[in-house]
Structure formats: C-alpha cells, structure tokens
Amino acid sequence: MEKSTAALLVALGAVPGAWLRFRVVNHWEPMLPRKHWGTFGVNVIAAFALGLVVGLEQSCNGTGQRLLLLIGTGFFGSFSTFSSFIGEVHAELRQRHWGEVLLLVAGSVLGGLLALKLGLLLGMES
Amino acid sequence: MNQALRHELRDLALVAAGAIPGALLRWQLELVASASGGRLRAITGADLLANLLGCLLIGVLLAQPPRRTRLYLWGGIGFCGSLTTFSSWMLELVRGLDAGRPLQVLAVLAISLLGGLALVQVGYGLGRRLRP
Numbered sequence: 035m036e037k038s039t040a041a042l043l044v045a046l047g048a049v050p051g052a053w054l055r056f057r058v059v060n061h062w063e064p065m066l067p068r069k070h071w072g073t074f075g076v077n078v079i080a081a082f083a084l085g086l087v088v089g090l091e092q093s094c095n096g097t098g099q100r101l102l103l104l105i106g107t108g109f110f111g112s113f114s115t116f117s118s119f120i121g122e123v124h125a126e127l128r129q130r131h132w133g134e135v136l137l138l139v140a141g142s143v144l145g146g147l148l149a150l151k152l153g154l155l156l157g158m159e160s
Numbered sequence: 161m162n163q164a165l166r167h168e169l170r171d172l173a174l175v176a177a178g179a180i181p182g183a184l185l186r187w188q189l190e191l192v193a194s195a196s197g198g199r200l201r202a203i204t205g206a207d208l209l210a211n212l213l214g215c216l217l218i219g220v221l222l223a224q225p226p227r228r229t230r231l232y233l234w235g236g237i238g239f240c241g242s243l244t245t246f247s248s249w250m251l252e253l254v255r256g257l258d259a260g261r262p263l264q265v266l267a268v269l270a271i272s273l274l275g276g277l278a279l280v281q282v283g284y285g286l287g288r289r290l291r292p
Contacts, residue, residue, distance in 0.1 A: 041184060048183030049176045052242050056175050056233075077246035084247035085254070106248075107190070112183050116207075116244035117214035117236075120276035121222055124284075127277070139273065146250040147257075154254065 040103055047108020055113050070122035073115060074142055080114035082149035089157020171233055178238020186210040186243050207248045208272060214244030215276040219283020224291060 055076050062072035087105050091098040119142060126135045189210045218240045221232055249272065256265040 041187070044183050044187045045180045048179045048242050051183075052175050052179035052238055053172055055241060056171075056237050080247040081250040084251055088251060103187075107187050108183055110247045111186060111207075111245040112179050112242040114246035114248075115214075115241045116211040116246050116249060116272075116276065117218040117240040118244075119246060120215050120273070120280055121218045123273075124219075124222075124277055124280040142246075143269065146246060147254060150247070150250040150254050 035099065039100075043100060043103040044108040044111075047104040047110075048112040051109040051112030055115065059118075070119075070126070070138055073118045073122060074138065074145070077114045077119060077142060078145045078149045080110045081146040082153040084110045084114075085150040085153025085155075086157045087153075089154040089159075091157075093158050170230075174230055174233040175238040178234040178236075178240075179242040182214075182239040182242030186245065190248075207245050207252070208268065208275075211244045211249060211272060212275050212279055214240045215279040216283040217243075219280040219285075220287035220290065221283075222280070223284045223287025 058076055059069070059072040062069075062075065084106055087102065087110070091102055119138075123135055123138055126138065186207060190207060193207075193209065218236060221236045221240070224231060253265050253268065256262075256268065
C-alpha cells in the first residue's frame, strides 16, 4: 500500500472519530454528576468495537489492512482518548477524591479489558 | 448563515484540524514501535509514546485560562484526543495477557498510568509559566 494512501485512510477515520467523541462527551457532561464518566463510556465502547474489528479481520485471514487503518487506527484510535482519561484522574487526585480515583481507574482498565476481549471473541466467532 | 451554525462549524473545523495531525503522529509512532525489536517493542507498544506525549501536552493546556476555548478545541480535544488512544492500549494489554505475559502487561499498565499522571503534572507546571 502506498504510504500516502495509508495516511489518507488514517486521517479519514480520525476526523469523524474526534467529532463523535467531542459530541458524546459534551452531551453526557450535563447529565452525569461528573464529566469523566462520558470519557469512560467513550473509551469502553471504543475498546469493544476495536476488539470486534480486529477479531473480524482475523477471521478474514488478515486481508483487511486498509480497513484496520481506517477504522482501527483512524476512527477508534481518535474516538478513544488516554489524555482526557489521565487528565480527569489527575483532577480527581488534586481534589483528593480517592474513592473516585480508584473507581475511575479500576473501572476503565477492567471495563476496557473485558469489553475488548468480548469484542475480539465475538469477531472471531463469526 | 446563522450564528449558531457558524459557531458549530468553527468548533468542528478546529477539532478536525487538531485530530488529523494527532492521528498521523500516533500512526507514525506505532510504525517506529513495531520496527524496533525485543524488549523495546514491549515498552513502545500499546501506543505508550503517543499516550505519554499527549499527557504532557494536555497538562500544559489544562493550566491555561478556561476562556481559551478555541485553543482547547484544537489542541486538547482535537490534537491530544486523537494522538492518544485508549482502545489500542487495551488491545495491546489483552494480547499480552493472551500470550501469557502478565508481568509485562502489569509493567505497561503501571508505566502508562503513573507516567501519564506524572507528565500531566509536569505539563501543568510548564503551562502555568506559559499563561498570558
């Protein structure tokens, strides 16, 4: 694959991914008591979906390199975020909300791992 | 065009203008990581470099006055949000667990979380000095 084609696929996936994250987090912010559960939701959904896409690609004998760049690296890579997650953990630490820190970190890591594994298994089944 | 729509389009354009270079930089860092072999591969995988760099930058932005919305849309939500990723991080951890390397998974987890928090703090300190 041409390098310029690959770059275009990543960029084409990244823009709607970032837009959707921006909209979803902004939408959830006023409804939930704390903003970071919007980011949490986005990240866990992205982990499940990436697992599904990677699993599906594997069951197609790895012929979906272009699709992985567009959807995996571009779209879900941009849709999910690590900087907001850590930024929000940092904000809770500064306010000494220890319980909230533990809940957010453990929930994100365990929820993300489970969601990704579930997506992967579902994708490889089909 | 009415004002609300114009603002909406401006916000989306700012997010997209940050998201494209952010995602392309992450993709290039991934290529560097997969080209490096052995032990370095384990550390540079999971988009660790991109995620840690994004934490440093988001720290700088978080220290800026809240009225700088446009800077935050472009640099924070667009660039840092797309440069960093949660889903690929999880993929790398699940692959490590499936391959029977729980210690490596724990190491990547700890470096990501503690390193990320430390870099947000460093970025925040730097950002306060940059405040106008």
